[in-house]
Amino acid sequence: MDSRTITIRTTWKTQSIIMKKLKLFFILTITFSTLLAASLSFSACKMPEKMATGDLGVIIERMDGSVLIVNNTSLSILCRVKGLGDLSHASIVFSRDARFAFVFGRDGGLTKIDLLNGVIVKRIMQSGNSIGGAISQDGRYVAVSNYEPGGVNIFSVDDLSKVADIPAVYGESNLRSKTVGLVDAPGNQFIFSLYDGNEIWQVQVEKNADSVSTSTKKYLNAGKAPYDGLISSNGRYYIAGLFGEDGLSLLDLWHPEKGLQRILSHYGKGKKKLPVYKMPHLEGWAIAGKYAFLPAVGLHEVLVVDINTWQEVKRIKVHSQPVFAMASPDDRQIWVNFAFPDNNILQVIDSETFEIIKQFQPGKGILHMEFTPRSEHVWVSVRDNDEIIIYDTKTLKELKRLPAKKPSGIFFSSRAHRIGL
Amino acid sequence: MDSRTITIRTTWKTQSIIMKKLKLFFILTITFSTLLAASLSFSACKMPEKMATGDLGVIIERMDGSVLIVNNTSLSILCRVKGLGDLSHASIVFSRDARFAFVFGRDGGLTKIDLLNGVIVKRIMQSGNSIGGAISQDGRYVAVSNYEPGGVNIFSVDDLSKVADIPAVYGESNLRSKTVGLVDAPGNQFIFSLYDGNEIWQVQVEKNADSVSTSTKKYLNAGKAPYDGLISSNGRYYIAGLFGEDGLSLLDLWHPEKGLQRILSHYGKGKKKLPVYKMPHLEGWAIAGKYAFLPAVGLHEVLVVDINTWQEVKRIKVHSQPVFAMASPDDRQIWVNFAFPDNNILQVIDSETFEIIKQFQPGKGILHMEFTPRSEHVWVSVRDNDEIIIYDTKTLKELKRLPAKKPSGIFFSSRAHRIGL
Numbered sequence: 001m002d003s004r005t006i007t008i009r010t011t012w013k014t015q016s017i018i019m020k021k022l023k024l025f026f027i028l029t030i031t032f033s034t035l036l037a038a039s040l041s042f043s044a045c046k047m048p049e050k051m052a053t054g055d056l057g058v059i060i061e062r063m064d065g066s067v068l069i070v071n072n073t074s075l076s077i078l079c080r081v082k083g084l085g086d087l088s089h090a091s092i093v094f095s096r097d098a099r100f101a102f103v104f105g106r107d108g109g110l111t112k113i114d115l116l117n118g119v120i121v122k123r124i125m126q127s128g129n130s131i132g133g134a135i136s137q138d139g140r141y142v143a144v145s146n147y148e149p150g151g152v153n154i155f156s157v158d159d160l161s162k163v164a165d166i167p168a169v170y171g172e173s174n175l176r177s178k179t180v181g182l183v184d185a186p187g188n189q190f191i192f193s194l195y196d197g198n199e200i201w202q203v204q205v206e207k208n209a210d211s212v213s214t215s216t217k218k219y220l221n222a223g224k225a226p227y228d229g230l231i232s233s234n235g236r237y238y239i240a241g242l243f244g245e246d247g248l249s250l251l252d253l254w255h256p257e258k259g260l261q262r263i264l265s266h267y268g269k270g271k272k273k274l275p276v277y278k279m280p281h282l283e284g285w286a287i288a289g290k291y292a293f294l295p296a297v298g299l300h301e302v303l304v305v306d307i308n309t310w311q312e313v314k315r316i317k318v319h320s321q322p323v324f325a326m327a328s329p330d331d332r333q334i335w336v337n338f339a340f341p342d343n344n345i346l347q348v349i350d351s352e353t354f355e356i357i358k359q360f361q362p363g364k365g366i367l368h369m370e371f372t373p374r375s376e377h378v379w380v381s382v383r384d385n386d387e388i389i390i391y392d393t394k395t396l397k398e399l400k401r402l403p404a405k406k407p408s409g410i411f412f413s414s415r416a417h418r419i420g421l
Numbered sequence: 422m423d424s425r426t427i428t429i430r431t432t433w434k435t436q437s438i439i440m441k442k443l444k445l446f447f448i449l450t451i452t453f454s455t456l457l458a459a460s461l462s463f464s465a466c467k468m469p470e471k472m473a474t475g476d477l478g479v480i481i482e483r484m485d486g487s488v489l490i491v492n493n494t495s496l497s498i499l500c501r502v503k504g505l506g507d508l509s510h511a512s513i514v515f516s517r518d519a520r521f522a523f524v525f526g527r528d529g530g531l532t533k534i535d536l537l538n539g540v541i542v543k544r545i546m547q548s549g550n551s552i553g554g555a556i557s558q559d560g561r562y563v564a565v566s567n568y569e570p571g572g573v574n575i576f577s578v579d580d581l582s583k584v585a586d587i588p589a590v591y592g593e594s595n596l597r598s599k600t601v602g603l604v605d606a607p608g609n610q611f612i613f614s615l616y617d618g619n620e621i622w623q624v625q626v627e628k629n630a631d632s633v634s635t636s637t638k639k640y641l642n643a644g645k646a647p648y649d650g651l652i653s654s655n656g657r658y659y660i661a662g663l664f665g666e667d668g669l670s671l672l673d674l675w676h677p678e679k680g681l682q683r684i685l686s687h688y689g690k691g692k693k694k695l696p697v698y699k700m701p702h703l704e705g706w707a708i709a710g711k712y713a714f715l716p717a718v719g720l721h722e723v724l725v726v727d728i729n730t731w732q733e734v735k736r737i738k739v740h741s742q743p744v745f746a747m748a749s750p751d752d753r754q755i756w757v758n759f760a761f762p763d764n765n766i767l768q769v770i771d772s773e774t775f776e777i778i779k780q781f782q783p784g785k786g787i788l789h790m791e792f793t794p795r796s797e798h799v800w801v802s803v804r805d806n807d808e809i810i811i812y813d814t815k816t817l818k819e820l821k822r823l824p825a826k827k828p829s830g831i832f833f834s835s836r837a838h839r840i841g842l
Binding site for chain 2: 291
């Protein structure tokens with residue numbers, strides 16, 4: 001397999017006098033801004049003086065550039081934080097203490113939110129157009145996947161200062177590719193795919209005494225147009241979905257020397273190609289026990305794959321073109337939502353019988369689902385209802401509705417402790 | 422298979438006037454005690470005014486009846502909390518917001534600790550002799566497994582008031598059995614084994630308007646002397662180790678109608694029976710990918726079992742009689758410690774090749790290991806050194822030592838978000 005290794009070393013030395021002065025100025029500015037932000041927003045949010053964050057979550061309100069901080073024990077909204085820019089395709093990771101949320105906006109904005117105080121701690125514009133991020137295993141760095149300019153930027157979680165810049169340059173003309181499917185992996189690594197470059201990159205980030213260094217391994221010929229990626233919950237398998245050809249690209253991180261493997265190469269959009277209304281998403285939570293459940297591109301199917309053999313076990317017929325297929329943490333159910341115009345339907349698949357055991361039709365614009373970490377509830381965002389609906393996974397009954405302005409992604413802070421989420 | 426269902430309904434109605442008065446008195450007492458405890462201990466602990474608890478942990482100091490609150494980002498000790506009684510075989514679970522730790526002491530003590538303030542919120546003596554506990558999926562109840570009197574008690578997490586009492590009565594003479602291997606399971610269930618009764622019980626806890634009800638299903642003939650249990654991380658399989666005969670008892674919670682299954686029935690202590698110096702422990706984290714790694718009773722072996730077929734795949738020869746065999750969250754390594762007199766050795770097994778890749782000899786009395794949730798570090802308690810040693814799982818190098826008085830169990834707050842831990 002084609003692969004080559006390039007090491008890029010950045011030297012962000014912090015010892016010079018100028019840097020020290022700048023640092024002081026910077027700290028003062030930050031402190032002042034934080035205090036100002038705190039004084040403006042804290043009282044509005046009415047956060048308890050003492051609180052833990054283990055059962056909190058953050059919900060994207062895509063139209064208003066705001067997020068809601070919620071509590072998944074009391075099933076309530078604690079606070080709305082505003083001023084996050086364009087959140088039309090936003091995602092979130094959490095700091096390792098679960099205090100801070102890092103919000104990756106569509107417009108290249110990167111925002112650090114303090115859940116304890118309900119305020120923005122810092123916000124930067126790190127590119128012109130971005131598509132998700134990840135946090136390193138050691139909790140020191142957040143990486144952002146960018147479309148424009150194509151590449152990945154890496155920032156310190158403390159002050160969002162940039163510590164590395166990895167342009168996704170490919171081919172002989174040195175073009176830059178959109179990057180997609182960015183995840184964290186064990187060994188302080190980030191893995192992502194080059195949509196235009198048809199490559200998968202594996203980046204290791206290392207902290208030195210006064211600098212940060214990255215080393216990048218590139219896997220060429222990953223297949224045409226990888227559009228998203230997932231990593232198994234133990235961080236072993238990275239899988240990129242392909243839009244431009246049949247099959248998926250698999251990287252076994254326990255055996256990078258084996259290079260990429262093509263799986264499900266007979267799976268494609270079929271002879272009767274259907275128009276694709278929305279690209280499906282791949283998420284680490286699509287793996288339940290020994291099976292991966294993958295939304296098929298352009299088909300009304302969820303693919304079931306045995307992760308020991310990477311062979312297709314079954315194609316489950318579903319209502320329409322699936323967007324997310326997410327497994328409950330107890331591996332018992334797969335919840336599936338669909339692309340427009342069928343985004344008013346939610347289906348629940350039994351992970352053992354592969355049968356659809358329930359269908360909901362709670363409203364239009366079902367955009368995301370998030371399970372509580374021990375599996376008892378699932379929160380669903382219904383954009384056109386301006387609502388979050390909470391279901392009991394055992395009884396499949398609705399528990400509660402919460403108001404939210406055009407909600408999309410839902411992210412619980414327990415993700416702080418998971419690989420690849 | 423023998424199994425019968427009994428439903429016990431408790432009616433802890435809280436509407437009577439007497440109860441209301443008692444409640445008021447109780448609240449005042451609690452408030453006063455909490456304030457007193459806070460005033461005495463808070464300043465001693467110097468906890469930060471604002472803090473999240475996602476990267477905190479609690480370490481048992483078995484001789485002094487104290488615990489340490491630690492931080493696994495800064496690799497530091499934040500606070501010592503004293504006055505927890507006999508902690509010689511103690512374990513801990515966390516509230517769903519990860520703010521509170523519930524410590525189960527050997528002497529039947531149940532102590533609720535507030536990690537934010539570093540104080541005991543409440544402490545009760547709930548039996549004469551206990552052996553571990555669990556917290557329900559909904560986060561409302563902690564259950565404690567008791568030797569004397571044999572059974573399980575269930576308490577409200579809020580005030581540690583008792584909401585159910587399940588005596589482990591078995592056989593025709595209505596004897597009470599020691600209970601062991603208590604874990605939580607999805608569907609707000611607790612599963613445990615009767616050491617003397619040779620049964621496995623499945624208890625469901627339900628909250629009603631003004632009472633709590635439990636229903637118990639008993640699986641008879643579980644095998645002779647189940648000594649501990651584990652549940653797979655998705656909450657599907659409960660496995661009890663047997664001390665009195667060969668094999669292990671398996672309950673598939675997705676198919677309770679199938680009753681118990683005996684697995685590894687050819688596995689026993691062998692013809693040349695070795696004395697057993699310490700009963701091994703079974704923990705949910707012994708399952709890595711498609712294999713379970715189980716410490717063999719009385720043998721110098723770790724058993725590898727395929728969890729799809731429940732067949733033995735391999736017996737790994739290890740240094741001595743294993744006590745814990747724990748898989749790293751990235752499934753890459755199994756760390757094993759040993760019974761006296763070989764409790765100065767720590768071995769690391771590669772989960773793929775089944776080979777021992779490293780042996781440490783850091784001191785005597787290696788009692789427990791705990792991985793950080795994203796697998797980068799492992800903390801090891803070395804009792805006779807009065808030390809905690811932190812290792813990097815990638816380089817297998819020692820990172821730091823922290824002083825601790827005769828440390829045993831180490832528990833990180835991320836357990837709050839895991840099934841069966």
